[in-house]
Amino acid sequence: MREDIEKYRRMSGVKSDSFQDLEATPHWEAYETGVQHYDADEYLQAVARLEESLSEALSALEECRALCEGPQEDEDEEEKMQPGLYEAIAGTHYIQVLKCRQQCVLEIATKPGRISATEDFIPSHLDLLQFAYSQVGNQTLAAECAASYLLFYPTDEPMLEKMKQYRTELGEDVASIEHYVQRSLMEKKLIYYAVEHLGETFNDPDLWTPDELIPENLREKHSLLMPLCACFSAGALPFEGIAVTMDSQQMNGSQRVVFDRVLTESECKDLLRLTKAAGEAGDGYRARRSPHTPHERFEGLTVLKAVQLAQNGDVEWRDAKLLLQASEKSRKIIESYFTPGKKLHFSFTHLVCRRAVDGEQEGRMDLSHPVHADNCLLDPEGQECWKEPPAYVYRDYSAILYLNDDFQGGGLFFTEMDTVTVTAEVHPKCGRLVAFSSGKENPHGVWAVRRGRRCAIALWYTHSAEHAEQVKERVWWPCHWFSLCRPSLEASSLFLPCPGHEWRAVPGKTGIPVTVRYSKPCPGG
Numbered sequence: 001m002r003e004d005i006e007k008y009r010r011m012s013g014v015k016s017d018s019f020q021d022l023e024a025t026p027h028w029e030a031y032e033t034g035v036q037h038y039d040a041d042e043y044l045q046a047v048a049r050l051e052e053s054l055s056e057a058l059s060a061l062e063e064c065r066a067l068c069e070g071p072q073e074d075e076d077e078e079e080k081m082q083p084g085l086y087e088a089i090a091g092t093h094y095i096q097v098l099k100c101r102q103q104c105v106l107e108i109a110t111k112p113g114r115i116s117a118t119e120d121f122i123p124s125h126l127d128l129l130q131f132a133y134s135q136v137g138n139q140t141l142a143a144e145c146a147a148s149y150l151l152f153y154p155t156d157e158p159m160l161e162k163m164k165q166y167r168t169e170l171g172e173d174v175a176s177i178e179h180y181v182q183r184s185l186m187e188k189k190l191i192y193y194a195v196e197h198l199g200e201t202f203n204d205p206d207l208w209t210p211d212e213l214i215p216e217n218l219r220e221k222h223s224l225l226m227p228l229c230a231c232f233s234a235g236a237l238p239f240e241g242i243a244v245t246m247d248s249q250q251m252n253g254s255q256r257v258v259f260d261r262v263l264t265e266s267e268c269k270d271l272l273r274l275t276k277a278a279g280e281a282g283d284g285y286r287a288r289r290s291p292h293t294p295h296e297r298f299e300g301l302t303v304l305k306a307v308q309l310a311q312n313g314d315v316e317w318r319d320a321k322l323l324l325q326a327s328e329k330s331r332k333i334i335e336s337y338f339t340p341g342k343k344l345h346f347s348f349t350h351l352v353c354r355r356a357v358d359g360e361q362e363g364r365m366d367l368s369h370p371v372h373a374d375n376c377l378l379d380p381e382g383q384e385c386w387k388e389p390p391a392y393v394y395r396d397y398s399a400i401l402y403l404n405d406d407f408q409g410g411g412l413f414f415t416e417m418d419t420v421t422v423t424a425e426v427h428p429k430c431g432r433l434v435a436f437s438s439g440k441e442n443p444h445g446v447w448a449v450r451r452g453r454r455c456a457i458a459l460w461y462t463h464s465a466e467h468a469e470q471v472k473e474r475v476w477w478p479c480h481w482f483s484l485c486r487p488s489l490e491a492s493s494l495f496l497p498c499p500g501h502e503w504r505a506v507p508g509k510t511g512i513p514v515t516v517r518y519s520k521p522c523p524g525g
Contacts, residue, residue: 024110027056034128035383039418043132047141050132055126058176060108066404068100074372095194098187098306099202105184106205108498116388120207123152126177130162139166148177152208171463176224197426238336239329247430251424253414257435259333263326263431268403271326275301275353275403275455277309295360296449300352303327323351323457330459334435338397345468347395347460354446355453356411364448368410374398374438374460380419385440392460394467398442399459402428407452415443426453
């Protein structure tokens with residue numbers, strides 16, 4: 001339906017006021033208009049609409065909170081059985097009211113028609129307003145917005161640096177924002193006490209909640225939801241000879257990195273041989289030969305398929321093994337660099353080649369892969385990325401391990417949320433691994449492959465053990481798997497050690513189990 005509406009919008013003679021959104025709310029209408037002005041560098045109009053949006057959002061928040069005063073539905077039968085008057089009053093009613101109030105921020109941050117809320121909806125207003133006010137020369141109000149933003153994130157280094165610049169005309173934080181933050185923190189303190197001592201449950205809707213407010217046994221869960229920071233300290237790499245060619249700062253973004261020498265020329269040739277021997281058109285893309293563009297043909301190979309082919313004697317065992325080794329080596333590199341000490345699980349691995357179709361390249365204007373984010377639905381017009389199905393919302397990191405460079409085009413590029421402003425480019429070559437976080441901070445696409453065949457291993461990872469190996473094509477083998485299917489082969493000579501894994505059976509035929517525009521603050525964070 002949304003696509004149909006967009007088609008109507010593009011028709012000649014159709015005006016924007018021909019459409020009336022019956023679900024629209026005042027703060028969302030003002031916010032989206034303000035963001036449009038902001039993106040067009042029309043900062044005077046932007047501040048007016050963003051201020052209106054912030055005011056309307058806070059009013060809507062108060063209305064939502066007032067509705068929480070009424071009767072509350074018990075979350076489960078166990079809460080109905082709480083013994084004693086104190087538990088009945090504190091646990092069953094008052095805590096439920098507080099939890100309801102805390103969820104109101106999600107209510108106002110959810111755009112009508114969507115099912116997921118915009119992260120940091122209130123703080124993002126202040127971030128945008130700070131920049132917009134500074135652009136129109138109103139340093140006092142810019143400082144006021146910066147001071148208000150720091151109420152949410154008091155250690156945010158970029159904003160603290162800006163506050164130093166505003167020091168001569170320092171504004172105070174907005175009273176309504178200060179009241180909102182202090183009241184929310186007090187409610188959280190009471191709720192977390194109930195979680196710790198009365199057996200309550202609570203999903204904190206805010207990313208800015210201070211760690212010291214959260215009971216120690218709940219901090220790890222909350223930290224998984226914290227926004228990714230570009231200023232992390234990278235961990236040591238587990239393999240010698242690998243070079244960090246570009247980091248986040250050099251790539252003008254957050255949580256991005258390029259490694260070189262992950263594979264040797266010989267290993268790249270072996271994997272390319274595997275793609276020629278076994279790559280099937282559309283494999284891994286639900287049999288679609290051209291899933292992204294009719295000007296290219298896609299050929300892919302999953303790990304499970306590689307094992308089945310090796311088992312049938314269609315490809316060499318060493319090549320199937322190398323595919324697994326390369327993906328596992330990449331996982332260890334990315335885990336040690338981005339999340340040292342925190343396990344990354346495979347979500348999906350795909351050896352894929354994109355081949356330019358002869359005679360179909362003249363006048364071509366499309367991309368090999370349109371700009372997107374890997375764990376949310378990118379909305380360039382609204383400057384947001386919605387974490388909801390059909391996106392793979394559980395994916396945390398993405399990577400591409402390149403195998404060749406003897407083709408034209410096919411480079412990876414990153415953009416701002418508008419999907420147009422390019423912030424960085426990565427040119428493929430054998431053994432080059434580009435890795436990045438999968439969220440809205442890293443919209444990316446692939447330039448058209450205009451000649452030749454571009455091959456790479458695409459990898460996705462998740463921190464969530466419950467979502468690990470969700471895609472059926474991804475498979476791990478026990479150390480003795482090969483010796484079971486081919487008794488003459490020694491597992492030790494064929495496979496890496498596998499400590500710390502719980503192995504399970506695998507179904508198979510045997511039955512064995514660039515010039516860069518400097519980025520300004522992005523709407524929605």
